[in-house]
Amino acid sequence: MKKPNIVVLGAGYGGIMTTVKLQKSLGRNEANITLVNKNDYHYQTTWLHEVSAGTVHQDQARIAIKDVVNQHKVNFVQDTVVEIKPEENKVKLENGELDYDYLVIGLGFEPATFGIPGLEENAFMINDINSSRLIREHLDYNFAQYHNEKEKNPARLNIVVGGGGFTGIEYVGELANRVPELCKEYDIDKSQVRIINLEGAPTVLPGFDPELVEYAMNSLEARGVEFITGAILKESKPESVVYEKDGKLVEIPTLTTVWAAGVKANSIVEKSGFENNRGKVQVRDDMRAPEYDNVFVIGDCALIMNEESGRPFPPTAQIAIQQSATVAHNVAALAKGHSELESFEYKPLGTLASLGHNDGMGVVFGNKKLFGWKATFMKKMSDNRYLLKLGGIGLVLKKGKFNFFY
Amino acid sequence: MKKPNIVVLGAGYGGIMTTVKLQKSLGRNEANITLVNKNDYHYQTTWLHEVSAGTVHQDQARIAIKDVVNQHKVNFVQDTVVEIKPEENKVKLENGELDYDYLVIGLGFEPATFGIPGLEENAFMINDINSSRLIREHLDYNFAQYHNEKEKNPARLNIVVGGGGFTGIEYVGELANRVPELCKEYDIDKSQVRIINLEGAPTVLPGFDPELVEYAMNSLEARGVEFITGAILKESKPESVVYEKDGKLVEIPTLTTVWAAGVKANSIVEKSGFENNRGKVQVRDDMRAPEYDNVFVIGDCALIMNEESGRPFPPTAQIAIQQSATVAHNVAALAKGHSELESFEYKPLGTLASLGHNDGMGVVFGNKKLFGWKATFMKKMSDNRYLLKLGGIGLVLKKGKFNFFY
Numbered sequence: 001m002k003k004p005n006i007v008v009l010g011a012g013y014g015g016i017m018t019t020v021k022l023q024k025s026l027g028r029n030e031a032n033i034t035l036v037n038k039n040d041y042h043y044q045t046t047w048l049h050e051v052s053a054g055t056v057h058q059d060q061a062r063i064a065i066k067d068v069v070n071q072h073k074v075n076f077v078q079d080t081v082v083e084i085k086p087e088e089n090k091v092k093l094e095n096g097e098l099d100y101d102y103l104v105i106g107l108g109f110e111p112a113t114f115g116i117p118g119l120e121e122n123a124f125m126i127n128d129i130n131s132s133r134l135i136r137e138h139l140d141y142n143f144a145q146y147h148n149e150k151e152k153n154p155a156r157l158n159i160v161v162g163g164g165g166f167t168g169i170e171y172v173g174e175l176a177n178r179v180p181e182l183c184k185e186y187d188i189d190k191s192q193v194r195i196i197n198l199e200g201a202p203t204v205l206p207g208f209d210p211e212l213v214e215y216a217m218n219s220l221e222a223r224g225v226e227f228i229t230g231a232i233l234k235e236s237k238p239e240s241v242v243y244e245k246d247g248k249l250v251e252i253p254t255l256t257t258v259w260a261a262g263v264k265a266n267s268i269v270e271k272s273g274f275e276n277n278r279g280k281v282q283v284r285d286d287m288r289a290p291e292y293d294n295v296f297v298i299g300d301c302a303l304i305m306n307e308e309s310g311r312p313f314p315p316t317a318q319i320a321i322q323q324s325a326t327v328a329h330n331v332a333a334l335a336k337g338h339s340e341l342e343s344f345e346y347k348p349l350g351t352l353a354s355l356g357h358n359d360g361m362g363v364v365f366g367n368k369k370l371f372g373w374k375a376t377f378m379k380k381m382s383d384n385r386y387l388l389k390l391g392g393i394g395l396v397l398k399k400g401k402f403n404f405f406y
Numbered sequence: 407m408k409k410p411n412i413v414v415l416g417a418g419y420g421g422i423m424t425t426v427k428l429q430k431s432l433g434r435n436e437a438n439i440t441l442v443n444k445n446d447y448h449y450q451t452t453w454l455h456e457v458s459a460g461t462v463h464q465d466q467a468r469i470a471i472k473d474v475v476n477q478h479k480v481n482f483v484q485d486t487v488v489e490i491k492p493e494e495n496k497v498k499l500e501n502g503e504l505d506y507d508y509l510v511i512g513l514g515f516e517p518a519t520f521g522i523p524g525l526e527e528n529a530f531m532i533n534d535i536n537s538s539r540l541i542r543e544h545l546d547y548n549f550a551q552y553h554n555e556k557e558k559n560p561a562r563l564n565i566v567v568g569g570g571g572f573t574g575i576e577y578v579g580e581l582a583n584r585v586p587e588l589c590k591e592y593d594i595d596k597s598q599v600r601i602i603n604l605e606g607a608p609t610v611l612p613g614f615d616p617e618l619v620e621y622a623m624n625s626l627e628a629r630g631v632e633f634i635t636g637a638i639l640k641e642s643k644p645e646s647v648v649y650e651k652d653g654k655l656v657e658i659p660t661l662t663t664v665w666a667a668g669v670k671a672n673s674i675v676e677k678s679g680f681e682n683n684r685g686k687v688q689v690r691d692d693m694r695a696p697e698y699d700n701v702f703v704i705g706d707c708a709l710i711m712n713e714e715s716g717r718p719f720p721p722t723a724q725i726a727i728q729q730s731a732t733v734a735h736n737v738a739a740l741a742k743g744h745s746e747l748e749s750f751e752y753k754p755l756g757t758l759a760s761l762g763h764n765d766g767m768g769v770v771f772g773n774k775k776l777f778g779w780k781a782t783f784m785k786k787m788s789d790n791r792y793l794l795k796l797g798g799i800g801l802v803l804k805k806g807k808f809n810f811f812y
Contacts, residue, residue, distance in 0.1 A: 147536045
């Protein structure tokens with residue numbers, strides 16, 4: 001009997017956890033497992049706002065794939081996916097092609113710019129390790145440049161973050177911690193620097209409990225963050241950003257606009273012809289694509305409706321990690337010739353937002369609200385728990401967050 | 407009797423050492439001493455190649471003026487000199503004016519670009535703390551940008567240093583140490599990076615002993631530095647540099663051209679009408695300007711002929727520090743009403759060049775050649791000796807160089 005080929009595309013939260021689970025549940029004689037990823041590392045997307053601010057180094061936020069994937073059991077291919085051909089059970093890569101019997105698509109997100117002029121050219125995005133450390137260096141560079149110009153340019157010190165959702169808020173929280181350090185490094189008076197958060201909705205963190213939103217805004221405003229709500233970003237220019245509020249256009253001079261207001265599924269999914277809903281595959285209960293019995297979709301490329309609210313579950317690390325249990329179970333079952341598949345059921349474990357490294361807020365255990373250091377502590381514990389699941393205690397010690405109280 | 411006003415312009419090597427010596431030799435009832443400087447810190451110009459490479463942090467290379475100048479004895483004015491009016495015994499500052507009875511001009515150097523097109527706009531200069539940390543950040547930024555572009559741009563990884571004199575050679579030496587770190591930080595293959603030194607003369611370090619020059623070139627080439635000698639820089643463009651060699655024009659794509667091939671005296675000296683020789687005041691034996699009995703000139707703004715060679719002594723920290731003893735003695739003598747002034751006599755103590763933090767070469771004790779770690783050790787000891795003279799053992803411990811063997 002021929003061993004089935006299992007191919008996992010992407011080593012994000014969903015892909016890497018599926019791979020790690022499969023290498024435990026399938027013997028070397030039961031299947032060939034191949035993991036494809038652009039980089040030779042997995043990274044913590046939920047820590048990228050810290051990398052982008054320069055408060056966490058990228059090497060803490062990424063994990064070498066060889067450190068968590070057993071190379072005796074899994075074939076790792078470092079390459080970029082160009083197209084999936086589900087009719088032919090093939091994946092086209094930049095430098096080759098792979099055949100599969102079972103496929104797991106975990107190709108993550110792309111930024112969504114909604115056609116706003118100039119965003120793609122002029123704004124920075126918190127996408128991945130490369131783009132995040134670039135933002136960090138861009139901040140440093142502008143602060144360093146400030147005193148080298150006879151005519152001081154305030155645009156160098158105005159940091160505009162588009163989007164007051166989860167990422168935008170967590171990012172301005174890190175900036176509030178980082179800016180005083182940058183000011184010290186480059187001899188700049190802190191009062192010269194502006195951190196501005198633009199949000200289109202009437203309030204930041206739409207959908208969050210109002211008490212939590214108020215806590216976050218107070219904490220961040222006390223540390224110098226300015227919020228402009230009800231502000232629609234109209235254009236990003238090389239040296240400014242334009243928004244509309246109350247029918248009026250306002251221009252802020254800035255060399256640093258960070259766009260954190262929207263993501264969409266990797267466009268390869270749509271390009272490859274999968275039935276999709278705004279680019280995402282609305283998966284069956286067992287996490288398979290509707291049209292293909294051997295193709296699973298996980299994480300940001302998958303869409304699952306929340307029956308209660310009638311809206312899709314948001315694309316989070318938490319849901320991708322939970323989905324990996326179902327996907328890994330079902331792939332292993334099919335590979336072993338079983339036909340009974342599990343259904344995915346989402347168990348919300350709460351949501352915690354950091355507001356810089358020493359403050360935070362959120363909800364855990366269903367409806368318990370947490371504020372301040374308790375929230376930060378729980379969030380760091382949850383980050384460490386993920387590392388434990390992914391690579392054991394060694395990985396927690398190597399990449400975990402232990403700066404609980406300072 | 408009216409206390410005389412002593413004004414020292416500039417807190418470089420010459421100015422700060424003169425001030426520190428004056429505060430020891432003159433009582434508070436004997437004179438008013440005022441030190442004027444643009445920044446509230448003194449910096450080690452001879453360490454700026456390290457700050458520019460990112461191998462030494464600017465805070466190690468600078469010293470708060472209040473840490474070495476006694477504020478009970480010296481009035482420190484943080485301001486920029488606009489013009490000296492020696493006929494009126496006045497100094498015009500950006501934010502005020504000072505009267506003096508005795509003046510010490512220690513205003514340092516400016517880069518000399520010899521009218522080469524584009525240099526001022528497009529090249530970086532190792533001038534001061536601001537410009538040096540900007541170069542460091544510029545390198546970081548370009549390395550960070552490299553993987554964010556679909557079309558990889560080699561100009562981001564080509565570093566061109568114009569000038570194979572002392573500063574240029576010391577700078578490429580630091581780069582040879584720094585580039586592997588940058589490659590690691592930004593996931594770049596070291597073989598993609600070029601460090602190119604352009605020198606117009608047939609050899610780098612013209613005037614140095616040929617054995618030392620060969621040692622330096624071998625050491626640096628072994629660490630990846632490319633030397634192009636007999637190459638005249640013709641133009642610096644935003645994305646390239648053009649040089650002429652053997653009658654042919656060659657263009658190197660680069661976003662980083664560092665110009666380290668010439669300095670001139672601060673142009674305020676010439677602008678203020680002093681009799682000068684290419685911008686420098688050819689001082690009398692007692693370090694006074696020829697036309698004014700109450701004006702001393704020190705360091706890079708002063709010109710002293712070497713009788714043996716018939717050429718001026720080069721502008722170095724060593725000579726400025728030695729001059730400060732003569733200047734401080736003579737200013738104090740005049741302030742006390744004496745008329746016997748000392749003559750300056752230069753005692754060459756040797757010349758040591760670093761080639762990165764763990765290699766170096768040079769001459770000490772008249773004609774003893776040193777290579778490798780011995781040269782580095784001696785150079786670091788000499789740096790520490792300066793700190794000892796400036797601010798005592800406390801300053802040595804705070805800002806000294808103790809990484810002798812790694």
